[in-house]
Amino acid sequence: MFSMKKNMSSLCLIMITCTCHAQSLDVCQQAAEKNYPLIKQYDLINQTTQLTVDNIQKGWLPQVNVSAQATYQSAVASWPKNLQQAYQQMGLNMKGLSKDQYKISVELQQTIYDGGAISNQRRIIEQEGKVQKAQTESNLYQVRCRVNEMYFSLLLLDEQIRLNDDVRTLLESSEKKLSAMVKGGIAATSDYDNVKAERLGAEQQGVSLKQQRQMLQRLLSTFCGIEISNIHKPVPITNSTSANNRPELRLYDQQLKLTEAREKALDAQLRPKLGLFAQGYYGYPGLNMFEDMMSRKWSLNGIVGIKLSWNVGALYTRKNDKNLLSMQRNQIENAREVFLFNNKLDEMQQLENINRFQTMMNSDAEIISLRTNVRKAAESKLAHGIIDVNSLLREINNENAAKTQQTIHEIDMLKEMYNLKYTYNK
Numbered sequence: 001m002f003s004m005k006k007n008m009s010s011l012c013l014i015m016i017t018c019t020c021h022a023q024s025l026d027v028c029q030q031a032a033e034k035n036y037p038l039i040k041q042y043d044l045i046n047q048t049t050q051l052t053v054d055n056i057q058k059g060w061l062p063q064v065n066v067s068a069q070a071t072y073q074s075a076v077a078s079w080p081k082n083l084q085q086a087y088q089q090m091g092l093n094m095k096g097l098s099k100d101q102y103k104i105s106v107e108l109q110q111t112i113y114d115g116g117a118i119s120n121q122r123r124i125i126e127q128e129g130k131v132q133k134a135q136t137e138s139n140l141y142q143v144r145c146r147v148n149e150m151y152f153s154l155l156l157l158d159e160q161i162r163l164n165d166d167v168r169t170l171l172e173s174s175e176k177k178l179s180a181m182v183k184g185g186i187a188a189t190s191d192y193d194n195v196k197a198e199r200l201g202a203e204q205q206g207v208s209l210k211q212q213r214q215m216l217q218r219l220l221s222t223f224c225g226i227e228i229s230n231i232h233k234p235v236p237i238t239n240s241t242s243a244n245n246r247p248e249l250r251l252y253d254q255q256l257k258l259t260e261a262r263e264k265a266l267d268a269q270l271r272p273k274l275g276l277f278a279q280g281y282y283g284y285p286g287l288n289m290f291e292d293m294m295s296r297k298w299s300l301n302g303i304v305g306i307k308l309s310w311n312v313g314a315l316y317t318r319k320n321d322k323n324l325l326s327m328q329r330n331q332i333e334n335a336r337e338v339f340l341f342n343n344k345l346d347e348m349q350q351l352e353n354i355n356r357f358q359t360m361m362n363s364d365a366e367i368i369s370l371r372t373n374v375r376k377a378a379e380s381k382l383a384h385g386i387i388d389v390n391s392l393l394r395e396i397n398n399e400n401a402a403k404t405q406q407t408i409h410e411i412d413m414l415k416e417m418y419n420l421k422y423t424y425n426k
Contacts, residue, residue: 022230025151025418028220029144035225036143041136049129056125059118065107072100077289096293097285105281109307115271120264127258134251141247144422150220152415154231157213159407164206167400170375171199174392177383191389198393237417244343245425252336259325259332266321269314278304343423350420357413364406371399 033039078096079087087094111118175195181187221228279302285292286299378395381387 022232023224023226023228024232025147025234028151028224028226028228028231029147031224031226032143032147033140035223036140038136038140042133045129045132045136049125052125053122056118056122059114060111063109063111065109066105067107068104070100070102074099077293079293094294095296097289098296101284102298103281103283105279105283107279108277110276111273112276113272113274114268115273116268117265117271117273120261120268123261124258124265127254127261131251131254131258134247134254137247138251141425145419146223147220148415148418148422150216150223151231152411152418154213154216154220155233155414156408156411157209157216158231159411160404161206161209161213163400163403163407164202164209166403167396168199168202168206170396171195171202174379174382174389174396175199177379178389181383186385187389194389195393198396234414234418236414237421243424244340246339246343246423247425248339249336252332252339255332256329259329263322263325266314266318266325269311270318272308272310274306274308276305277307278302346423347420350416350423353416354413354420357409357416360409361406361413364402364409368399368402368406371395371402375399 076097076099079094084094084096175192178187178192178195182189182192217228280300281302282298282300284296284298286301287303288299292299375392375395375398378387378392382389382392
């Protein structure tokens, strides 16, 4: 319960903070993890583990068993005939035991030494809880990858909207100039219509981009559980791949510890168990058989003692049980190897992509500068009637394409950097 209150308090703090300024990638990731329904598993695991451990610990409490039985036997202990005749001559009626017998009993057992069975069982349950928590942490960690995808897609849409606004501004300027030129008789109406159609197409594309952004913004807000209006571009980071801190590795460690706990439990099965017992019952016959053979009355009876038991049958399966645990450890280690292998491939691909985008970005600024110069020259040439409007539109589109490529390269590079951070959980 305390953990749930703490999570809710943290989420409220994030929501208050996020309403004041643009949300960063880290804030979105933290909010998404706290908002994801799987977070409730932590409290459920704690509660179920504690309840199970409490039940196991009750194994040290006295075990009480109440029973009642009624039986009819085909034969019972009886006096020899010669002895019965002798008793009859003495005036004594020795009936012997009755074939119908009854018993209402209470039995109590108290464990003194269990060979470590209860403590080992408790450790297994606690370790199983740790494995479940590690699995939950691993599943929750994948939420960050989904946030990355939506966050950088939203960033790219923001940049595309900005570039679309720039193109629309250029087209509006050219449209106004051509309108004046048409009125002055130095430009054809078709040229004006061509630019206007291009401007309307840009406006149409802008509406589509804004609708896409609105949809993605709602998705990200719902996923994070906070209202996301603005986001800002994260700074480039340099990732060191010297250590891997992924939660999956902690999951494998906890699984190995679980096999160790189970192996210790196998050793406990071979140890003897010592306990006290007490049994009391009311019925017939009692413990005094001779008296019951004469009177056939119900009586109170009791037994107390100490009991030592040793189940050597555990030796039958011990070898196979140990081999099974060894195979489980090998499977866990193999899963770790597969994960690290795939993780290394992801790292190599992400590093190559980062280098590729950085290389392309080195020439993006120069390409944009050249395209801008060509576009400005085309505007001047159109004003002097040297080129037609199609040439100007082509240069405007070329300049916009160069700026778009620069934006894509930058956003993709940042995305790969933060994906690499995700790969190693830095």
